Each structure stands twice: as structure tokens, then as C-alpha cells.
Amino acid sequence: MKFGRKIFLGLVGLYFAIPLVATGVFSLWQGSNRYGFDGYTALFNQDELWTSLALSFELAVETVLASLVILVPAIFWMHLRLPRLKAVFDVISALPFVIPPIVLVAGMSALYTGPEWLVSTPHYLVIPYVVMTLPYTYRTLDVGLGALDIRTLSEAAQSLGAGWGTLVFRVVLPNLTTALVGAALLTVAIAMGEFTFANILLFKTFAVFIAFIGQSYPTEAAALTLLSFLITWAAMMGVLLGGRERAEIGGTR
Amino acid sequence: MSYLAIEGLSKHYGNRNILSNVSLSIGHGEFLSLLGPSGCGKTTLLRIIAGFESPDTGRLLLDGREITPVSAAQRGMGMVFQAYSLFPNMTALDNVRFGLRIRKLAAKEQLSRARDMLALVGLADHMQKYPSQLSGGQQQRVALARALAIRPALLLLDEPLSALDAKVRVQLRDEIRNIQREAGVATIFVTHDQEEALSISDRVAVMHDGSVAQIGSPAEIYGTPRDIFVARFIGISTEFDGVVTESNTVRVGGVTLPASQADGLPKGAGVRVLIRPENVHLNHAGSGSGPALAGHVISETFFGATTQIRIELAEGGSLIATLPTIEAAKFPPATPICAIWAPEAPHLFLKDGRQATSVT
Secondary structure (H helix, E strand, O other), X not given: OHHHHHHHHHHHHHHHHHHHHHHHHHHOEOOOOOEOOHHHHHHHOOHHHHHHHHHHHHHHHHHHHXXXXXXXXXXXXXXXXXXXXXXXXXXXXXXXXXXXXXXXXXXXXXXXOOOXXXXXXXXXXXXXXXXXXXXXXXXXXXXXXXXXXXXXXXXXXXXXXXXXXXXXXXXXHHHHHHHHHHHHHHHHHHHHHOOHHHHHOOOOOHHHHHHHHHHHOHHHHHHHHHHHHHHHHHXXXXXXXXXXXXHHHXXXX | OEEEEEEEEEEEEOOEEEEEEEEEXXXXXXXXXXXXXOOOOHHHHHHHHHOOOOOOEXXXXXXXXXXXXXXXXXXXXXXXXXXXXXOOOXXXXXXXXXXXXXXXXXXXXXXXXXXXXXXXXXXXXXXXXXXXXXXXXXXXXHHHHHHHHOOOOEEEEEOOOOOOOHHHHHHHHHHHHXXXXXXXXXEEEXXXXXXXXXXXXXXXXXXXXXXXXXXXXXXXXXXXXOEHHHHHHOOOOEEEEEEEOOOOEEEEOOEEEXXXXXXXXXXXXXXXXXXXXXXXXXXXXXXXXXXXXXXXXXEEEEOOXXXXXXXXXXXXXXXXXXXXXXXXXXXXXXXXXXXEOOOOOOEXXXXXXXXXXXXX
């Protein structure tokens, strides 16, 4: 049984590793039998890499902030006062899964026609990004708040004289750090790799740059794919390590 | 003079009346329990006192000052909840300091008061532990210390023991009472457990369907229930249908038995007779004189110092008697017996549930 499990895990590992290794080897290929870091050097010397990476990171941070500012109070209030609306929230949060990005971007372009300072800049992408990451941010925050018995904690704090500010900043948010970090990193990972919206709306984000390189310089594209893979993995490891550290401290109860 | 006065409180959710015109008061340093079955309105009443809910009608006066419109945060009432309510991100010490920080006490004063409170509840060695490192009983102790640290105007306890195991429950129950006496703070304790309420309260308010059915000392509530709901809810008893025959007697089945509460009731009036098991006296069949209920022992339940005996009556139905275990040994199962009681022992209730003496 144990042997069978090892074989299964080995096969799964190979399934993930072989494309990565092949991409890595290809990224080092310099024609015929020569291998080296020319692809990486050429890639890192392209200004567009850094500007697109910076833009995507900026958009990711803005998406994180916008998502948390909208969702934390909404989910907090839902748990505290409107638990009956949870089913509605659940359905809304799942909508981005069933609405194709192409439909979403068409709808948004029709809906958000101004203001000019937003619509004409890449920051406009934050709107669809918030919607697109909603299923992940909502679930993470919902689970985090659901584990807290927010109603009892709120009432305990109020009976001790706490106002809303103290309640939120001294009781709720400090107990929500794992969920907040998780939601933020998931959002970063998704926003960094988002292609459809940016491409249709003609903004050169990191993912659009990867696609452009892929069509023009194959080995640089392979190097870039590994780079973007590393960014996503770093974000995911952050989520996992954050959760583990929290569990070691003792969690909520 | 009453310290907290509750005047004519009513509350409804939709079509459901949760509280109907509830009035009661609590004195300085008094320990009052709100006792009743689930859904009787006791927790809603406590939440209105705490300021988490507002009444539809009625008002609350604390030390002569109306507090009905005052928010929960401004009422200064310490509360211990049924669910564990410690802030998970804070140590036991920081939990107890929380209310003192909000009151902007000097840091030194905060620390010394929080330490004193944790020592009072027996957790001096656990100050730096997080809630997840404490047992359920310890968490409720910290919650009690946290509630007392702010020197509350009133201490509100919402079934704080119900999540604990039986042994810790009894231990913490007694500790709560001792600490409350020491602190001298007026306390309202909500529970559905009659043993809990009767054992630690100065007075008990039995609630039923959103109203206070009876309020009095534990002995009054147990010994002289005002209506059949209170009699049934508090303690155990055996019930019979009876008919008043003469003054001071009631006929149960074919036997006429003494019942001083029948005094003043019209002859022939139908009543419900309730008898507590500890008031039932047993004799071996044929050994007693005078009228008695005949039957035989069908089972015994051993409780240590006492034993509960179940008797099948010749008239039909059954009767429960509680005897000292040594005495109960004389009546093994299948023993034919006759059961009697003292005239003042049975409680008689009219068809509408009121106690017979309350209408005479």
C-alpha cells in the first residue's frame, strides 16, 4: 500500500516537474548544442520587463487594498448582523467563476465610462481584478471571520466599553492576520498573472509582456515563464507558511 | 432599596412575544438567577439589561438613573458569556487589562488590578497564556476576572458554565458565588439548570413564556411553588388527579388523604395533587393505620446517601419516594407497601394551574 502511494506521488511529481525542467533546459538553450544564460541576460536587459513587472505589482497591491477595504467590513457585518445573507454572499462571490473574462470586460467597459483619470490608465484594471479575485478573497476572509465567533467577541468588547474602532483594530483585525495575509497573497498571485483583461484593454502588464516575448523570443519566454512561476510560488508559500506559523502559535481556539 | 429596577419590559420578534411586561428588581450585592426552560426569554432579558437589545416597551433604572437608552459600551456592566469569549490574540493578562485600557487607567494600575483579578480567580500562574492554551474552565475564569476588573455596576452571567464538564461546573459555580460575595457586586445569572440556580442564588426568578412565573428565595421557589409550571419545573414530583372531599382532605383514586391546602376549597372541586418524593413516607403493607395509598416497589435507583424508590400503585399509576439509603433497604423490589404523607406536604393546583392556597 505504502509502495503504491510512493509510485503515485512519484508520478504526480514527474507530471509537474518534467515541464518545468524542460522549460528550464530550453531557457538555457543557445542553438545547436550550446547552453548558457544568454536568454536570461537578454531578458533582464529589456526595460519592458521591469516596467511591466512594476506595473503588475502596483496593480496587484492596489487590488489587494481595494479588495480588503471593500470585503473586510462587508463580511464582518454579514457575520455580525446579517448571517442570513451568507447564502447571497456565497453566490455573488462565485459569479466570477461562471462569467467568462471576455464577457466581464465587455460589460465593465460599457458600465465604467469615467472618470477619465481612471478609465484611461492601467489602474482601471483594478476594477476587474477585484471582481476576478473575489472568489478567493471572499472565501479566505469568510473562513477567517467564521472561525472567530465574531458576535460574542464584539459583545464582550462592547460590554468592556470598547467602541467600534477599538473593536475592529484591537480585536477583529489582529485575529484575522492569517486570513488577511492569505487573501492578499492569493490576490497578488492572480493579479500578477492576469492576461485577458490587460490584453483586451491594451495595457502592457507582466502577463501581456510574457505573451509578447513568447511570440518573439522563445528562450527568453521560457526564462520568463520560470520567473513568473517563482513569483506565484513565493506567494503561495507565503500563504502556507503564514497558516502554519499561526497554527503553531495556537490559532483561535 | 432596589439597585436595578426593571419596569414593564416587553419585547417581540415578528409575531413572537419574547418578553411580556416583565418587572423585577435586584438589590445591592444580590445574586439573582433567571431560571427557565429554553425559549422562556431569560437570555433576551439579560441581553436587554446588558444593552445588546432594546425593549419595545418598559425601562431599566440603575441606582435610580434610567439606562434604557444607554449603549452597551457605556453601561459599565461586566458580562461572562456562554461561549468562550476571550480575545484569542491576547494573553490572559491582556484580556483582563482590556477594559482597563479603554478606561485609560495608568499602566501600573492596569497591571496590578489585572493581576489581582487573575489571582482572585486562581490563575496567577497562567497570566501569560493565550486562550488556546487554557482549558474551558480556565477560560471562563479569565472571562470572569475580565468582567470584574472594570468594577462593573452589575455582573451579568449568561449560562457561563454550560459548556463545562460536570465536575468543573460545580467547582466553578461555588467559586463564582464566593468571588461575587467578596466583590459585593450585584449579579444576574441566567441558567436553565435548576440545581445551579437553587444552590448559589439569593433569589431565583423562574421564567415561563416571557414572564416571571415566580420570584423568591430558593427555598420559597422549591417549597411553595406559586403555580403548576413552577412546581413541575423545579424538582421532581408525582402528580395525581384529585377531588376535594372535606376541608383538609382530598380523594386520590379511592383513597382519601390529608391535604391542608384543600382548606377553603369547595367540596367536589377537581385539583391536581403534586407530592415531592422526599415527602412520601413508606410503611410495609398492613403495618400502618389510617388511609394510605397501597402498592408495591417496582424499582430502586441508588444515589449514594439517598435511594429513589418507584412504586406501582394498586389504584393504577406510579409514585416516587426518596428515602435515606439505610431506610430504603427495608423496601426491596416487590415489597408490598402503603404510602402516606403529612397534611402540609402535597401541593394542590386548580385546573388553571394556580396554587390552591393562592385563591382561598
